[in-house]
Amino acid sequence: MKTALKSLAIAGALVSAVAFTAAAGQSGPTAVKPTPAPNFAGIEKWLNSDPLTIQQLQGKVVLVDFWTYTCINCIHTLPYVTSWYDKYKDQGLVVVGVHTPEYPFERSTANVKDAIKRFNIHYPVAQDNRYATWEAYNNQYWPAYYLIDKSGKIVYTHFGEGDYAETEATIKRLLAQPG
Helix, strand or coil: CHHHHHHHHHHHHHHHHHHHHHHCCCCCCEEEEEEECCCCCCCCEEECCCCCCCCCCCCCEEEEEEECCCCHHHHHHHHHHHHHHHHHHHHCEEEEEEECCCCHHHHCHHHHHHHHHHCCCCCCEEECCCCHHHHHCCCCCCCEEEEECCCCEEEEEEECCCCHHHHHHHHHHHHHCCC
């Protein structure tokens, strides 16, 4: 009887922990029901690229990475994002960093350019100072990944740090699918 009660208590604690984690937005990677990816909206400035549209990128796998340069969690993820870009860009991966500021000083294009240089970011960065793209994606977190398949649909999301192997495996799987 004691063992059964102990098992129930542990199971209850696990359910509570999972519910709390999901409510806190730290649910890890998620395969989502494929939905059309919104276009990049209200971008003030494009850095490292001419302006891009989701329509232009059809036929490619696109990783949209919402970040801001003073967010420690974003800083921790940037080496993974840049590594994926370097490793898979010739196979059809496009990374678009959507820099959405948390603080007023992060709206400065000069500051974003300095951060791009400091973090060795060489993929396109869209400066989303008015949160238009953030809102189009109904995003709520820094960092946040949205993986878009070759047909232009969001098929995977991840919020926060971690699950890098699963995210990379999803990128590889999407790249292997026919266009």
